Amino acid sequence: MILIWLIAILLIGGAVAWVLGRWSTPATRWIALAATSADFVITLVIWLRHYGRLSIVSRGNWLDQFDWDWIPRFGIHFHLALDGLSLLLLMLTFFLGIVSVLVSWAEIQNAVGFFHLNLLWVLAGMTGVFLALDLFLFYFAWELMLVPMYFLIALWGHERRQYASVKFFIFTQLSGLLMLIAILALYFAHQAATGVYTFEYEELLSTPLSSTAAWWIMLGFFVAFAVKLPVVPVHTWLPDAHTEAPTAGSVVLAGLLLKTGAYGLLRFVVPLFPNSAHQFAPIAMILAVIGILYGGVLAFGQTDFKRLVAYTSVSHLGFVLLGIFAWNELALQGAVVTMIAHGISTGALFVIAGLLQDRMHTRDMSRMSGLWSTVPRLSGAALFFALGSLGLPGLGDFVGEFLVLLGTYRVSRVLTILATIGVLVATFYALRLVQRAFHGANVHEWHLPDLVKREVLILSPMIVVLLWLGLYPLPVLRTFKPAMRSLQQYASRPIAEAK
Amino acid sequence: VNGADVIALLPIIVVAGVPVLVMLTTAVRRSHAFTLGLTLAGLGAAFRCTWLAGSVEPRQATALLTIDNYSLFYFRLLIAAVFAVAILTYDYLSKRDLHREELYILLLVATVGAMVLVASSHFASFFLGLETLSISLYAMIAYLRMSRPLEAGIKYLVLAAASAAFLLFGMALVYADLGTMEFARMSQMLQGTRDGTLLTAGMALIITGIGFKLALVPFHLWTPDVYEGAPAPVTAFIATVSKGAMFALLLRYFYSAGGIAERHIVLVFTIVAIGSMIAGNLLALLQDNVKRILAYSSIAHMGYLLVAFLVSGQFAVEAVTFYLVAYFVTTLGAFGIISVMSSANGEPEEMEDYRGLFWQRPSLAGVFTAMLLSLAGIPMTAGFIGKFYIVAAGASSARWALIIILVVSSVIGLFYYLRLVAMMYATADAQPTTIAVRATSMGGVVLATLTGLLLWLGVYPNPILHMIQNVFPK
Numbered sequence: 005m006i007l008i009w010l011i012a013i014l015l016i017g018g019a020v021a022w023v024l025g026r027w028s029t030p031a032t033r034w035i036a037l038a039a040t041s042a043d044f045v046i047t048l049v050i051w052l053r054h055y056g057r058l059s060i061v062s063r064g065n066w067l068d069q070f071d072w073d074w075i076p077r078f079g080i081h082f083h084l085a086l087d088g089l090s091l092l093l094l095m096l097t098f099f100l101g102i103v104s105v106l107v108s109w110a111e112i113q114n115a116v117g118f119f120h121l122n123l124l125w126v127l128a129g130m131t132g133v134f135l136a137l138d139l140f141l142f143y144f145a146w147e148l149m150l151v152p153m154y155f156l157i158a159l160w161g162h163e164r165r166q167y168a169s170v171k172f173f174i175f176t177q178l179s180g181l182l183m184l185i186a187i188l189a190l191y192f193a194h195q196a197a198t199g200v201y202t203f204e205y206e207e208l209l210s211t212p213l214s215s216t217a218a219w220w221i222m223l224g225f226f227v228a229f230a231v232k233l234p235v236v237p238v239h240t241w242l243p244d245a246h247t248e249a250p251t252a253g254s255v256v257l258a259g260l261l262l263k264t265g266a267y268g269l270l271r272f273v274v275p276l277f278p279n280s281a282h283q284f285a286p287i288a289m290i291l292a293v294i295g296i297l298y299g300g301v302l303a304f305g306q307t308d309f310k311r312l313v314a315y316t317s318v319s320h321l322g323f324v325l326l327g328i329f330a331w332n333e334l335a336l337q338g339a340v341v342t343m344i345a346h347g348i349s350t351g352a353l354f355v356i357a358g359l360l361q362d363r364m365h366t367r368d369m370s371r372m373s374g375l376w377s378t379v380p381r382l383s384g385a386a387l388f389f390a391l392g393s394l395g396l397p398g399l400g401d402f403v404g405e406f407l408v409l410l411g412t413y414r415v416s417r418v419l420t421i422l423a424t425i426g427v428l429v430a431t432f433y434a435l436r437l438v439q440r441a442f443h444g445a446n447v448h449e450w451h452l453p454d455l456v457k458r459e460v461l462i463l464s465p466m467i468v469v470l471l472w473l474g475l476y477p478l479p480v481l482r483t484f485k486p487a488m489r490s491l492q493q494y495a496s497r498p499i500a501e502a503k
Numbered sequence: 504v505n506g507a508d509v510i511a512l513l514p515i516i517v518v519a520g521v522p523v524l525v526m527l528t529t530a531v532r533r534s535h536a537f538t539l540g541l542t543l544a545g546l547g548a549a550f551r552c553t554w555l556a557g558s559v560e561p562r563q564a565t566a567l568l569t570i571d572n573y574s575l576f577y578f579r580l581l582i583a584a585v586f587a588v589a590i591l592t593y594d595y596l597s598k599r600d601l602h603r604e605e606l607y608i609l610l611l612v613a614t615v616g617a618m619v620l621v622a623s624s625h626f627a628s629f630f631l632g633l634e635t636l637s638i639s640l641y642a643m644i645a646y647l648r649m650s651r652p653l654e655a656g657i658k659y660l661v662l663a664a665a666s667a668a669f670l671l672f673g674m675a676l677v678y679a680d681l682g683t684m685e686f687a688r689m690s691q692m693l694q695g696t697r698d699g700t701l702l703t704a705g706m707a708l709i710i711t712g713i714g715f716k717l718a719l720v721p722f723h724l725w726t727p728d729v730y731e732g733a734p735a736p737v738t739a740f741i742a743t744v745s746k747g748a749m750f751a752l753l754l755r756y757f758y759s760a761g762g763i764a765e766r767h768i769v770l771v772f773t774i775v776a777i778g779s780m781i782a783g784n785l786l787a788l789l790q791d792n793v794k795r796i797l798a799y800s801s802i803a804h805m806g807y808l809l810v811a812f813l814v815s816g817q818f819a820v821e822a823v824t825f826y827l828v829a830y831f832v833t834t835l836g837a838f839g840i841i842s843v844m845s846s847a848n849g850e851p852e853e854m855e856d857y858r859g860l861f862w863q864r865p866s867l868a869g870v871f872t873a874m875l876l877s878l879a880g881i882p883m884t885a886g887f888i889g890k891f892y893i894v895a896a897g898a899s900s901a902r903w904a905l906i907i908i909l910v911v912s913s914v915i916g917l918f919y920y921l922r923l924v925a926m927m928y929a930t931a932d933a934q935p936t937t938i939a940v941r942a943t944s945m946g947g948v949v950l951a952t953l954t955g956l957l958l959w960l961g962v963y964p965n966p967i968l969h970m971i972q973n974v975f976p977k
Binding site: 077 | 862882887891903914917922925928972
């Protein structure tokens with residue numbers, strides 16, 4: 005029951021914030037903050053309560069479930085379930101949700117109520133995605149994220165917001181519809197084999213499929229997740245959307261939306277179609293390495309602060325893809341840690357970009373130089389997160405990427421070596437960012453206010469979490485380990501093959 | 504004709520009786536509000552009578568009309584839609600200075616035609632229903648008697664008359680070959696082997712006639728002009744009642760008279776469906792006029808419906824019926840916005856008229872956004888479940904090519920829906936919308952109800968799914 009509250013709090017909070025927005029702007033912000041904080045506290049309590057009992061490994065070990073017959077005509081259930089993986093991603097969601105509300109406190113000044121409606125509803129959609137165990141519900145939540153995100157970019161974005169928002173919408177909608185076709189194909193294949201109409205994840209796991217059918221259906225899912233992740237040939241929406249979105253939008257996009265793609269691959273693609281995924285793995289891993297290198301090189305070439313950070317996402321998420329398709333314990337652990345660490349470090353870099361834009365009204369790094377002398381605290385934070393992004397040992401990203409590389413080494417040495425070059429490229433772009441924007445002489449004679457209390461309050465927990473992930477990641481690893489075990493069990497089950 | 508037949512036909516009889524009453528009262532004294540009240544009361548009574556008729560269903564009332572679950576469901580749908588259209592019409596005409604009462608007479612007569620179409624099981628009633636509908640529509644489209652409505656009315660008159668001629672010729676050929684005009688008998692006749700030239704030619708001509716009415720590619724050319732020229736509530740009527748009734752007939756004709764199994768027919772409909780989906784969405788991209796955009800989008804939606812139609816069987820009927828319900832709600836809402844926002848000087852037709860609407864009238868912009876998102880098939884709206892139903896129907900019989908075309912073309916469709924949405928939310932730094940927006944409370948109630956229905960169907964469609972589960976043309 006608590007699971008449905010996680011979604012309901014956000015939906016209701018958003019609606020209340022919208023209504024209140026007509027009368028009082030501060031009330032709106034406080035409501036939004038209360039809703040996201042309430043959800044964060046709930047997930048934290050769940051985590052602490054279950055922490056001692058997490059290691060029990062059994063098939064489908066869910067910490068909590070909610071099941072309701074939603075549309076019986078099609079065998080659709082409103083089925084939510086929580087395991088360690090979902091729990092961690094939800095905590096990330098609500099954490100970054102709080103960050104997004106706080107970071108918009110001064111930045112968003114028009115239509116504040118409607119802004120928070122959209123923000124909270126995007127988060128609600130994501131919560132649904134991370135919890136859904138019914139494929140129809142999953143698709144429903146998947147699409148539900150889209151419209152509010154579109155509005156966030158289109159209404160409160162920067163100069164080219166129309167172009168960026170439409171591009172984002174079209175890319176994700178098309179790929180989402182391909183996934184819908186794949187889901188339906190699986191649904192009818194399951195019905196043909198068993199006579200039961202169901203979208204239930206755990207039942208669909210046992211669908212016998214011919215290898216051709218499995219291949220095509222797997223591809224349908226993969227394309228949808230690949231667009232969100234993003235994988236290189238279909239990544240072009242990302243730099244535009246991230247750059248043009250308001251700060252909160254960029255944080256949500258980079259920190260969370262991309263993770264839904266990775267989550268989909270982990271939860272659905274490999275467990276549902278293990279054989280096809282195994283066949284497809286070399287292609288996916290090559291695409292991942294291309295993404296790592298290509299994203300890194302392009303990031304190096306950017307002059308727009310946000311665009312640079314956006315391209316680093318392409319590179320980092322390449323590691324996630326690599327880890328998922330290497331599909332061994334180390335690589336998977338690495339992929340999940342990278343997902344979380346990237347959410348924090350890149351989210352923080354977008355926050356910093358937003359703070360700079362607020363103060364300077366530009367994102368162009370050629371107009372920034374020597375900012376350290378005028379905003380030392382902000383520059384220090386930027387350096388910290390840039391080091392996180394380049395994979396400095398001791399910070400979260402390093403743990404994730406290192407584990408991915410270790411895991412991949414067992415599968416393919418060539419790809420590991422190439423991916424390691426990607427880590428090197430990261431050093432170049434991250435240090436170049438710091439050097440161009442913050443070091444050197446303050447030639448443009450900027451005099452800017454340094455971080456205020458609210459901004460310190462946003463950035464310091466992010467620093468703490470990133471350090472914690474880097475120095476003592478064990479609690480996190482422990483939390484998602486049983487979930488990953490059962491995913492691996494699903495994937496290694498004997499497959500009944502249809503003729 | 505015995506008592507039970509009369510009960511079965513009561514919904515049609517009531518709807519046919521109201522215009523006579525309206526005519527008589529108007530002859531005594533003109534009162535716009537009274538006419539509306541009478542119209543709504545009549546529609547309400549007819550709606551109630553569908554349950555009375557349900558007590559004797561299924562019944563072949565005369566050789567011409569079949570009253571079964573299917574007819575009754577569509578009766579209710581049509582009556583409810585006309586109910587909304589009548590209120591929108593009242594709202595629309597109140598702002599204008601002209602004789603208003605006659606439009607309600609035409610509206611009700613057209614509804615009788617649509618109801619006859621839905622129930623017809625015979626070529627004669629098919630043709631009579633169609634003509635009753637069309638002839639009333641000529642006058643309704645040109646009702647404002649200004650240059651563009653007149654142009655649209657005459658265009659519709661010429662083309663509809665031509666297509667009716669095709670249809671009649673087709674019926675004659677089929678009759679010449681099979682020797683019967685009853686749908687049920689036709690399916691028996693089709694069992695035997697025969698030289699099908701005459702029949703195929705007849706079918707092709709009938710499809711032409713139906714295709715015109717549904718505005719399927721390549722018979723769609725009239726649509727944008729008529730949609731643009733007709734008064735907004737009338738456009739809403741054409742888009743929903745007229746097309747919906749025709750689609751209901753299409754299903755009944757091809758499923759009960761057979762023919763959907765024919766290879767040629769399937770091929771023709773496949774090509775028409777693909778053409779409608781692609782052309783409708785692509786041509787809408789080129790438009791700046793909102794009514795024309797909705798016209799082209801309706802062409803595409805008819806194409807989507809054909810995808811489900813081609814699947815045939817119980818699932819297809821369900822998918823088509825649900826989609827039509829969703830489409831009715833959405834289309835009425837979209838044209839309702841245009842109608843509510845219109846003034847004595849005209850309707851807000853251009854995209855520019857909607858610039859920054861959200862910042863001035865957030866509720867109107869919100870309703871329009873919901874309608875457009877439903878047309879685009881976004882979750883939480885009726886359009887999403889409708890599209891899901893159609894894709895599911897296609898997937899259930901593995902028509903992958905058609906589904907993929909549907910998906911790709913509907914993504915093209917997103918461009919123009921989003922363009923319109925973006926326009927409404929654009930910050931109006933120039934001047935605000937030129938058209939004074941003043942929704943009367945009745946128009947507002949209709950829009951609020953439609954939005955509520957839209958969300959309800961999109962989030963919890965069980966009741967309606969339950970209703971349409973045993974709806975199948977006999």
